[in-house]
Amino acid sequence: MTEMGHRMGEDGRGRGHRMDDLFVLVVAPEPLAATIAEETARGLIGIADVACAADVVEAAALVTAHPERVVPLVLITAFAESPESTDARIALLDAQAVLSRASVLLLTDRALHDDLSLSVDRDRLHAVMTSPWSPGILAWHARAQTVRWLSSHRPADPRTRALVAADGRPVTQPESDLLRLLELDTHEVTTQLLAGIERVLGPRPRLLLPAGTRLIHEGIDVDAVLVVLRGRVALDHASAAGDLRLHHDSTGSVVGLLSLAQQQRAFFTARATTEVEVVHLSFEQLDRALAVEASLGAAMAAVSIRALAKRLRRADQLQVEKTQLNHALERERRQLSEALHQLEQARLDLVEQARYATLGEMAAGIAHELNNPVAAMLRATTYVGEDLERVLASHPQGRLASEIFAAERDRAPRSTREERAARRRLEAALGDVGLAQRLFDAGIEDPDRARTLAADPPSLDLVEAVAGIGSAVRNLELASRRMCELVTSLRAYARPKGEPVAGIDLHAGLEDTLRLMAHRLRDVEIERNYGDLPRIRCHPGELEQLWTNLLVNACDALGEGADGRGRIALITDAPDAAHVRVQIRDNGRGIDPQVLPRVFEPRFTTKQGAVRYGLGLGLAIARRIVDAHGGKIELNSRPGCTRVTVTLPVAGPPDEEDIET
Amino acid sequence: MSTPTTRARVSLPRPTPVQRLGLLLGSIAFLVPLLVEIPGLAPAGHRMLAIFLLAILLWVTEAIPLYATAMLVILLQVLMLSDQALFGGVGPLTSAASYFAALANPVIILFLGGFLIADGAHKFGLDRNLAAVMLRPFAGNARTSVLGLMAITALLSMFVSNTATAATMFAVVIPILAALPAGPARTGVALAIPVAANVGGIGTPVGSPPNAIALGALEASGQGVSFIGWMLLAVPLMLVVLLFAWWFLTRRYIAADTPLTLQLSADFDRSPAAILFYLIAGATVLLWLTEPFHGISSSTVGFLPVVALLATQVMGADDIRRLQWPVLWLVAGGIALGAGIGNSGLDAWLVGLVAWDALPLTLLLFLLVGVSLGLSTVISNSATANLLVPLALSLAIGLPIDPTAVGVMVALACALAMALPISTPPNAVAYATGEVQTREMVVSGIVIGGFGALLLALVMPTVWGALGLL
Amino acid sequence: MKLALLILEDERPVREALRRDLASFARHVRIEEAEDVPTALEVIEEIDTAGDRLALVMVDHRLPGTSGVDFLIGLADDDRTAAARKVLVTGQADQEDTIRAINEAGLDRYVAKPWQADALCDMVRDQLTAFVVAAGVDPLPHLAVLDAERALSIVRERGDL
Structure with a gap:
């Protein structure tokens, strides 16, 4: 079968000139088949032979046996006694490739068929005839x-050429005037029409009109038709969107027919687009011509049908185009809206980044400005201490004073509870609350020593003074150290972006962030579980922003409805040699499971006018930072335990891709 | 103040051991005369003695507040010694009303007027402005400034309570003290005010409660003293003691070159209310001073400003509420006690206890002044007067001396007691400033009080006699 | 009976600075410190047991655990401490908390960090005086730490008893 199909395909395309044997296949029971074949053969003399098969199975066998045969037509009978439905039988025929290309002519003796829907639907029914038939009809039909x-499948076949005219129309002419006229080309019909009219009305003058002349005016009653002999006319319709050109190629040769037919005002403006030669026919003239010369009616109808068919076809085409256009528009609209949405998100991201950038610049500026004074302060406190020691060295009680000063400066912090207890002991020992307080403030807790000093007011004054300086120096130093640390953290936070920096200690960054966030984390217990991490290559500032966002998120989760004390655990480890992993775990209320899949989507929430992180932009930015580092961020949550895991490559961000901020 | 105002918590003070002792001893002392028959003492006298002993112990130990003791005295007298007594059988008794009347004794009325004027003076800033004006002539060196300060304090104290005077003057002086170099100068100034306030208090009947108590007791025994009469008796002593005190304090504490400037700006209130007040107050003082000419008693005069100030609405209900009612009631209690002692015949029995005639008069007076001084050094002046004035007046019955002199001497002696911070409220204020050590107060109190007491016991009777005042 | 002043502040240097600035009060006023709320409650208990009166509480707004404002509100509900004057000493207090402190705890003063020593002393003197006046405490034993004029005006109304 495939071999045959192949060959036939070759025949069809490549060697069109070769004369294949054409066989018309008759599928009918004997003796009817012979009758049919005989009559059919008469109609096909010189074109094709006729072969007979009693039923579809035999037909199939026949074509299989003669694969070289080409079958243009199958005549198949469908009589009432047939056990199978006609559709099924035709379908069986179609199983043969050769037959599936053939036209099908059905001979039937039934008045009604309800078993042809499939064949009609598949375009496998080309003609239906009633049996018995008028003699000759079958031959004519078959032919x-x-x-x-042939004309559609084998245009290059010599037999086809003989049978079909050059313009594709069959050489044999239709018998009816209308169909015959419809077969003619437009110009010809027009000429015939005009000739007929002139026969009745006498010669009609030809009007020669230049391009741009309006032949019919939209909205004005039409009482004449124009027969266009030469040149082109466009039909325009005025609409809110300007003049629409509805027809140009599809105008046809008689202009004004449609309006005339409906006795309506013109729907179009007809305008000559080239120089045109027209014949003007008023309604009355046309009427008279048609009345006198009956054959004009067919010509008129043919002209009209052709023109209207063209216009209808164009209208249908326009409808199809319009639908396609609408689809395209809808698609573009959706794309636009999506693009707009993405743009808005990008804008929000940018706003947030700009805020960070501004903050970062400011922080860097402040850090820079604070650095020197803080450094000077820190040094100065040391100098004060050293110089005081020297001054005291020359004092008669210098030894005592130095000792008190140093003790007070280096005094370790104690809880107020312990301090109070110690003070109470001193009060009990001395019996004088005021004095005990003074001595205690001066760092004296030993009762014996306290008594000695109490008895020696000048020494007590000295001790109080140096103790005061001692604690002042200690507090100064503490304060300036804290400021130093803050400044350092700020500088790291605000480190300008650029190339990734290698050799970064992740823990230091975490600690910096914790310090910067100390004010928010005061009520939170921070649990550190730091593993041994290799130093990594990264953008430290970006990572600090990452930790900040994640911690803020954790804090917010703790803030509302955490049971008992909020706890955040920081766990770090290195899952393999090339990666480090940071887990931030909180015991907050967890994230709503419905929201969970979307936590990393940028969403913008505001509360009391301020941008809130929460599940807003914070995590989106976090993910962007992680992505830019070539890392991975995951979030698991259930009430009481939310865990964010960030995995970063030790090697840092991929080289070609810098963080785009 | 806070919105969620909780009800103010009333916490009862824990009684000190002394107070407990006072309550215990007072109860015992109260019961003894009621259970033990004392020969020579009338049955009513037994009851009065019980009340008196209880009063002594309660006032001395301050087991209950002084004014509460005073009210207790009146109540016990009504319950035990009046026609409404729970148990009769002690002979004819005076009406309960006569004891209650102590609360509206003319002397109380006099004080009421004095208090209202004093409060008005403060309300309209008159005290301060007068001080400012009167200090000006004394500007110069530190010592004359202190003299001025003492003079003004004393003058104010003659009409205003000693405490209020001291409070007013200290409010003015504390900032000045702070500007002085630490040391004796501060102590000197801080001592000058209470000394002057205490001493100034003796100047008029309304100057301090002991005066009123003495006056009430004297009036009860028909020996009334007029406002100006009291002043004539007391002011000379006051002036001498003040001068002595100034001399002593400046010599002891204030170097002549101390940079002390006491200059206050006077800013008299010129509102119609204030002017009305000035007029009423001025008229009252004038009427007090001119009693011999018009004969209207000082109590009656004292009631004038009460009516006038309230009627003109210069002062109102709030001002009445702010009056020092506890002081008035304390005085009333003293007056009632004195009356009870006289009525019950306890006075006669007390006099009969000792053969006073055998002792020289001077020694007696000296003892009297000494006991008053000593007792009021440790307890309230008013309480001392409440206890001692009736005793002294009883004593005077059998002595060749005018009872007026004895009553006045006790009252004045009470005012001279100022050796301890607890002796008088002005002393307490001075001590509270932290500028005065107890030691200094004791020294100056003993010297100045001792000087005054000697003068009072040894010289004044002669002076009064010589001037024909008695 | 002594007046007591409680400093509730978790940062030691700040506590020390406050104590030092208030040293002039220390002779007459019992100054106690606490770094957190439980300690503060202990101190209040101790003050009450000793028969002293809590006159003034100076609280930092930011404290570990509960906020200073909550502590103040707690004080306002305790009749041992309801009369105490309440001062917020703070570097940063948000408006909401401050409003709560005023409305619910009867906050009396608000001291912003950093403070001026003189102004702080004046404020403390003023508040102690207000306490003495409102609580009906005898001002004389505490005169040194009070506004003399206002304190003495209580004395002058007593008269010569």
Whole structure:
């Protein structure tokens, strides 16, 4: 079968000039088949032979046996006693490739068929005839179908050429005037029409009109038609969107027919687009011509049908185009809206980044400005201490004073509870609350020593003074150290972006962030579980922003409805040699499971006018930072435990891709 | 103040051991005369003695507040010694009303007027402005400034309570003290005010409660003293003691070159209310001073400003509420006690206890002044007067001396007691400033009080006699 | 009976600075410190047991655990401490908390960090005086730490008892 199909395909395309044997296949029971074959053969003399098969199975066997045969037409009978449905039988025929290309002519003796829907639907029914038939009709039909088949399947076949005119129309002419006229080309019909009219009305003058002349005016009653002999006319319709050109190629040769037919005002403006030669026919003239010369009616109808068919076809085409256009528009609209949405998100991201950038610049500026004074302060406190020691060295009680000063400066912090207890002991020992307080403030807790000093007011004054300086120096130093640390953290936070920096200690960054966030984390217990991490290559500032966002997120989760004391655990480890992993775990209320899949989507929430992180932009930015580092961020949550895991490559961000901020 | 105002918590003070002792001893002392028959003492006298002993112990130990003791005295007298007594059988008794009347004794009325004027003076800033004006002539060196300060304090104290005077003057002086170099100068100034306030208090009947108590007791025994009469008796002593005190304090504490400037700006209130007040107050003082000419008693005069100030609405209900009612009631209690002692015949029995005639008069007076001084050094002046004035007046019955002199001497002696911070409220204020050590107060109190007491016991009777005042 | 002043502040240097600035009060006023709320409650208990009166509480707004404002509100509900004057000493207090402190705890003063020593002393003197006046405490034993004029005006109304 495939071999045959192949060959036939070759025949069809490559060697069109070769004369294949054409066989018309008759599928009918004997003796009817012979009758049919005989009559059919008469119609097909010189074109094709006729072969008979009693039923579809035999037909299939026949074509299989003669693969070289080409079958343009199958005549198949469908009589009432047939056990199978006609559709099924035709389908069986179609199983043969050769037959599936053939036209099908059905001979039936039934008045009604309800078993042809499939064949009609598949375009496998080309003609239906009633049996018995008028003599000659079958031959004529068979021939017509075969010729049609040839002209569409084998245009290059010599037999086809013989049967079909150059313009593709069958050489044999239709018998009816209308169909015959419809076969003619437009110009010809027009000429015939005009000739007929002139026969009645006498010669009509030709009007020669230049391009741009309006032949019919939109909205004005039409009482004449114009027969266009030469040149082109466009039909325009005025609309809110300007003049629409509805027809140009599809105008047809008689202008004004449609309006005339409906006795309406013109729907179009007809305008000559080239120089045109027209014949003007008023309604009355046309009427008279048609009345006198009956054959004009067919010409008129043919002209009209052709023109209207063209216009209808164009209208249908326009409808199809319009639908396609609408689809395209809808698609573009969706794309636009999506693009707009993405743009808005990008803008929000940018706003947030700009805020960070501004903050970062400011922080860097402040850090820079604070650095020197803080450094000076820190040094100065040391100098004060050293110089005081020297001054005291020359004092008669210098030894005592130095000792008190140093003790007070280096005094370790104690809880107020312990301090109070110690003070109470001193009060009990001395029996004088005021004095005990003074001595205690001066760092004296030993009762014996306290008594000695109490008895020696000048020494007590000295001790109080140096103790005061001692604690002042200690507090100064503490304060300036804290400021130093803050400044350092700020500088790291605000480190300008650029190339990734290698050799960064992740823990230091975490600690910096914790320090900067100390004010928010005061009520939170921070649990550190730091593993041994290799130093990594990264953008330290970006990572600090990452930790900040994650911690803020954790804090917010703790803030509302955490049971008992909020706890945040920081766990770090290195899952393999090339990666480090940071887990931030909180015991907050967890994230709503419905929201969970979307936590990393940028969303913008505001509360009391301020940008809130929460599940807003914070995590989106976090993910962007992680992505830019070539890392991974995951979030798991259930009430009481939310865990964010960040995995970063030790090697840092991929080289070609810098963080785009 | 806070919105969620909780009800103010009333916490009862824990009684000190002394107070407990006072309550215990007072109860015992109260019961003894009621259970033990004392020969020579009338049955009513037994009851009065019980009340008196209880009063002594309660006032001395301050087991309950002084004014509460005073009210207790009146109540016990009504319950035990009046026609409404729970148990009769002690002979004819005076009406309960006569004891209650102590609360509206003319002397109380006099004080009421004095208090209202004093409060008005403060309300309209008159005290301060007068001080400012009167200090000006004394500007110069530190010592004359202190003299001025003492003079003004004393003058104010003659009409205003000693405490209020001291409070007013200290409010003015504390900032000045702070500007002085630490040391004796501060102590000197801080001592000058209470000394002057205490001493100034003796100047008029309304100057301090002991005066009123003495006056009430004297009036009860028909020996009334007029406002100006009291002043004539007391002011000379006051002036001498003040001068002595100034001399002593400046010599002891204030170097002549101390940079002390006491200059206050006077800013008299010129509102119609204030002017009305000035007029009423001025008229009252004038009427007090001119009693011999018009004969209207000082109590009656004292009631004038009460009516006038309230009627003109210069002062109102709030001002009445702010009056020092506890002081008035304390005085009333003293007056009632004195009356009870006289009525019950306890006075006669007390006099009969000792053969006073055998002792020289001077020694007696000296003892009297000494006991008053000593007792009021440790307890309230008013309480001392409440206890001692009736005793002294009883004593005077059998002595060749005018009872007026004895009553006045006790009252004045009470005012001279100022050796301890607890002796008088002005002393307490001075001590509270932290500028005065107890030691200094004791020294100056003993010297100045001792000087005054000697003068009072040894010289004044002669002076009064010589001037024909008695 | 002594007046007591409680400093509730978790940062030691700040506590020390406050104590030093208030040293002039220390002779007459019992100054106690606490770094957190539980300690503060202990101190209040101790003050009450000793028969002293809590006159003034100076609280930092930011404290570990509960906020200073909550502590103040707690004080306002305790009749041992309801009369105490309440001062917020703070570097940063948000408006909401401050409003709560005023409305619910009867906050009396608000001291911003950093403070001026003189102004702080004046404020403390003023508040102690207000306490003495409102609580009906005898001002004389505490005169040194009070506004003399206002304190003495209580004395002058007593008269010569």
